[in-house]
Amino acid sequence: MLFFVARRLFTAFITILVVVILAGVLIHVVPGDPITAMMAQSGSADAEDIARLTAQYGLDQPIWKQALLYVGNALQGDLGNTIRGGEPVAELLLDRLPNTIALAVAGLGTALVLGIPMGFIAAVNRGRAADFAVMLIAILGVSIPGFWMGLTFIQVFSLHLGWFPVAGTSARNIVLPALTLGVVHSALVARMTRSALVDILNEDYIRTARARGLRERQVLLVHAMRPAMISVVTVVGLVFAHLLGGQVITENVFSWNGIGRLAIQAMLQRDYPLVQGFIVIFATSIVLVTTMLDLLYGLLDPRVRRR
Amino acid sequence: MTKASKTLIALLSGATALTALPAMAQTTLTVARGVDADGLDPQQVSTTQSSQITNLIFDTLVTLDASGVAHPGLAESWEISDDNLSYAFSIREGITCHDGSDFTAEDVVFTFDRALDPETRNPRLGQYGPIENVSAEDNVVTVTMSEPYGPFMSYLGSFSIPMICQSSVTADGDFEPVGTGPFELVEWSRNDHITLSANDAYQNYNPLIENPGRPHIDELRLVVIPEAVARMAALRSGEVDLAEPSLEEAALLDADPAFKVYSADLSGQQVLTAFTWKIPPLDNPDVRRAIGMGLDRDAYAMIAYEGLVNPTTCPAAPGLIGVDLEKCAEWGVSYDPDAAREILEGLGYTQDNPLEVNLSVHALPGFDQMHQMMQQNLSEIGVQAELETREVAAFFDHMSQENMRTEGTPVVWTMGYSGVDSDYMTTMWKAPGFVNMGLGGEMDALLDEQRTLTGNARVEKLQEIQQILLEEGYAVPLVSPGWNWLWASSDKIDGFKTGFVASILFNDVQIAE
Numbered sequence: 001m002l003f004f005v006a007r008r009l010f011t012a013f014i015t016i017l018v019v020v021i022l023a024g025v026l027i028h029v030v031p032g033d034p035i036t037a038m039m040a041q042s043g044s045a046d047a048e049d050i051a052r053l054t055a056q057y058g059l060d061q062p063i064w065k066q067a068l069l070y071v072g073n074a075l076q077g078d079l080g081n082t083i084r085g086g087e088p089v090a091e092l093l094l095d096r097l098p099n100t101i102a103l104a105v106a107g108l109g110t111a112l113v114l115g116i117p118m119g120f121i122a123a124v125n126r127g128r129a130a131d132f133a134v135m136l137i138a139i140l141g142v143s144i145p146g147f148w149m150g151l152t153f154i155q156v157f158s159l160h161l162g163w164f165p166v167a168g169t170s171a172r173n174i175v176l177p178a179l180t181l182g183v184v185h186s187a188l189v190a191r192m193t194r195s196a197l198v199d200i201l202n203e204d205y206i207r208t209a210r211a212r213g214l215r216e217r218q219v220l221l222v223h224a225m226r227p228a229m230i231s232v233v234t235v236v237g238l239v240f241a242h243l244l245g246g247q248v249i250t251e252n253v254f255s256w257n258g259i260g261r262l263a264i265q266a267m268l269q270r271d272y273p274l275v276q277g278f279i280v281i282f283a284t285s286i287v288l289v290t291t292m293l294d295l296l297y298g299l300l301d302p303r304v305r306r307r
Numbered sequence: 308m309t310k311a312s313k314t315l316i317a318l319l320s321g322a323t324a325l326t327a328l329p330a331m332a333q334t335t336l337t338v339a340r341g342v343d344a345d346g347l348d349p350q351q352v353s354t355t356q357s358s359q360i361t362n363l364i365f366d367t368l369v370t371l372d373a374s375g376v377a378h379p380g381l382a383e384s385w386e387i388s389d390d391n392l393s394y395a396f397s398i399r400e401g402i403t404c405h406d407g408s409d410f411t412a413e414d415v416v417f418t419f420d421r422a423l424d425p426e427t428r429n430p431r432l433g434q435y436g437p438i439e440n441v442s443a444e445d446n447v448v449t450v451t452m453s454e455p456y457g458p459f460m461s462y463l464g465s466f467s468i469p470m471i472c473q474s475s476v477t478a479d480g481d482f483e484p485v486g487t488g489p490f491e492l493v494e495w496s497r498n499d500h501i502t503l504s505a506n507d508a509y510q511n512y513n514p515l516i517e518n519p520g521r522p523h524i525d526e527l528r529l530v531v532i533p534e535a536v537a538r539m540a541a542l543r544s545g546e547v548d549l550a551e552p553s554l555e556e557a558a559l560l561d562a563d564p565a566f567k568v569y570s571a572d573l574s575g576q577q578v579l580t581a582f583t584w585k586i587p588p589l590d591n592p593d594v595r596r597a598i599g600m601g602l603d604r605d606a607y608a609m610i611a612y613e614g615l616v617n618p619t620t621c622p623a624a625p626g627l628i629g630v631d632l633e634k635c636a637e638w639g640v641s642y643d644p645d646a647a648r649e650i651l652e653g654l655g656y657t658q659d660n661p662l663e664v665n666l667s668v669h670a671l672p673g674f675d676q677m678h679q680m681m682q683q684n685l686s687e688i689g690v691q692a693e694l695e696t697r698e699v700a701a702f703f704d705h706m707s708q709e710n711m712r713t714e715g716t717p718v719v720w721t722m723g724y725s726g727v728d729s730d731y732m733t734t735m736w737k738a739p740g741f742v743n744m745g746l747g748g749e750m751d752a753l754l755d756e757q758r759t760l761t762g763n764a765r766v767e768k769l770q771e772i773q774q775i776l777l778e779e780g781y782a783v784p785l786v787s788p789g790w791n792w793l794w795a796s797s798d799k800i801d802g803f804k805t806g807f808v809a810s811i812l813f814n815d816v817q818i819a820e
Contacts, residue, residue, distance in 0.1 A: 038353045269345075
């Protein structure tokens with residue numbers, strides 16, 4: 001077990017290291033530079049000022065040198081300061097990370113609340129109209145862009161019904177973005193639940209349970225649903241990781257003050273340190289979540305440890 | 308005291324408190340913008356959205372009226388030496404900074420010293436001019452230039468050169484915005500909201516503002532709502548009082564009596580067409596002028612911009628020094644597709660053998676439709692334009708490279724620019740120029756010269772520059788203003804104004820019950 005944990009932690013460290021290096025290098029491949037982007041909006045895009053600032057921010061150095069400096073600092077925990085505003089990147093991102101995680105958790109909760117009953121209904125009614133209807137809804141949910149769905153929710157629930165505020169970061173504000181994320185991701189949960197449940201319902205022990213005269217409700221909820229949930233739990237980590245990254249657009253639509261929204265603005269402004277910081281912190285979060293899940297599986301299932 | 312009497316007293320106290328509530332209620336104006344400030348240090352910020360905020364916290368030495376003439380501000384008077392090298396400003400007494408300290412001549416010297424220090428990384432350093440020395444004696448601050456600098460008073464009256472209080476910089480070197488402006492900072496959560504409160508001690512000297520004292524509203528909350536649809540939903544639902552509308556929404560709101568739409572007429576903004584003039588055949592002024600003749604700027608203003616902007620004719624925006632729209636109309640080209648077709652046919656470009664160009668643009672509200680119309684206009688005069696749209700940072704990077712090329716597919720491109728003085732033509736057209744669009748040679752000399760002049764001599768020089776840009780077809784002005792210039796509010800809001808370079812003024816704002 002100790003070897004398994006050490007191996008998983010080592011893999012996580014290497015992954016984060018690779019991400020830091022890629023973040024340091026790849027940002028320079030994107031067309032456009034932060035100073036020209038900044039000066040284009042300054043009303044004073046003087047060529048001399050551009051050259052002076054480019055040198056002062058060290059952006060006139062060879063890319064390998066800039067990347068090396070970034071990786072060296074990042075590995076010591078220094079993600080630098082933003083080019084726009086000069087704020088410490090790590091502080092800025094870590095301040096907003098809890099908002100992003102809160103939204104991801106709320107989105108995951110909504111996805112489970114919507115997806116599990118949908119999958120259950122579809123599995124129990126396999127091949128019937130209800131099955132097709134539920135799966136159609138699930139496909140629609142995953143096919144409609146979150147961006148469009150979010151704006152529609154704003155029009156309906158905020159503007160016409162007045163139930164929720166349009167923008168902001170509070171307990172009341174989380175409902176609509178969580179619903180948007182939940183609907184989109186519920187499709188995966190529904191399909192997973194349906195597939196697991198359909199397999200289990202064909203098992204001999206279910207037939208035996210029915211033959212023993214157990215009530216159908218007990219068969220489905222206790223004997224079938226419980227083991228099916230193990231399969232569903234395996235996708236929870238996947239969905240959560242996807243939510244952390246996939247909610248960038250949703251944060252923007254609902255003006256949710258998370259790291260994704262900060263990243264979009266930073267990307268448009270080519271604020272290299274902030275974009276790089278976002279990549280590093282975001283990737284580190286994903287690696288940590290998946291590593292924790294791996295360790296958890298290892299703990300629960302000895303077969304994983306041996307692999 | 309019996310339980311009943313206690314209850315009665317409690318109820319009476321509650322009633323008294325409720326009666327007093329309306330008089331004590333804070334008036335808060337909530338404003339939604341699409342983009343937040345980059346920072347609140349006015350000597351480090353670069354975007355208009357940032358300066359819109361710093362302009363509320365910091366005042367300027369002089370103020371500008373609607374025609375751009377300088378009036379007293381924090382300086383109650385000034386004298387300019389005959390050789391235009393020395394400016395002596397008498398600093399007004401009795402002005403206090405937000406932290407309660409007196410604003411003095413020392414603060415002015417501190418402001419200039421810090422702005423000019425390379426360590427400050429001031430992106431607008433170029434606008435300060437060739438300042439040699441800044442010193443104070445009693446309440447008089449003297450700014451000495453190494454050579455005359457004509458645009459100085461314009462920039463001094465704009466948000467480019469605001470006055471900061473010394474207490475803005477803490478002992479450990481951090482910047483905390485402390486100014487003398489109408490609002491003081493309460494809280495800033497980057498990319499989310501900025502809260503400002505009214506400066507009770509405020510004295511106004513800006514001729515664009517009527518209210519002589521503190522703003523009527525108590526609190527100003529500027530929230531960031533990136534999506535235009537969400538911003539409009541917030542405005543329509545009453546969640547915010549004022550918002551930046553999308554172009555399409557602005558036209559709808561304009562027709563709705565429940566809303567008001569404001570255009571930043573003093574923005575000094577405009578959109579123009581330029582050319583990669585080093586690449587044949589765009590090195591030929593006749594070709595550039597012919598392309599200009601094919602562009603129907605009236606239609607762009609009316610259709611693409613929903614009639615909310617005006618067509619323009621000068622290379623600098625209407626209202627700025629030296630800008631005479633009638634003279635520019637004579638020097639430049641007007642929409643005449645037949646004449647354009649004739650010129651291009653004479654050079655061998657026909658519908659069957661069109662001149663192939665790239666129409667390179669960046670994404671902005673209103674731009675898309677205008678560029679589609681441009682593409683159509685150009686096809687009618689024998690120019691086949693391939694439309695390339697990039698986001699802003701990538702676009703300027705792309706144009707920096709395209710403007711260096713001397714061969715290959717020529718590029719017709721559009722850009723917007725804004726400023727408080729026609730001097731911004733120097734930034735654009737003096738080699739190497741913004742994104743390498745500079746012309747060099749005679750144009751550089753003229754642009755340098757206008758900076759050393761004042762009064763009518765400067766106006767004449769600025770017009771000479773514009774005449775060349777138009778007659779040689781380097782610039783084809785299209786519309787003004789162009790972007791970030793629209794605001795919309797509910798009809799309950801009164802007194803909202805916009806100032807120079809799309810600054811936003813809340814001193815006169817009152818909210819009706």
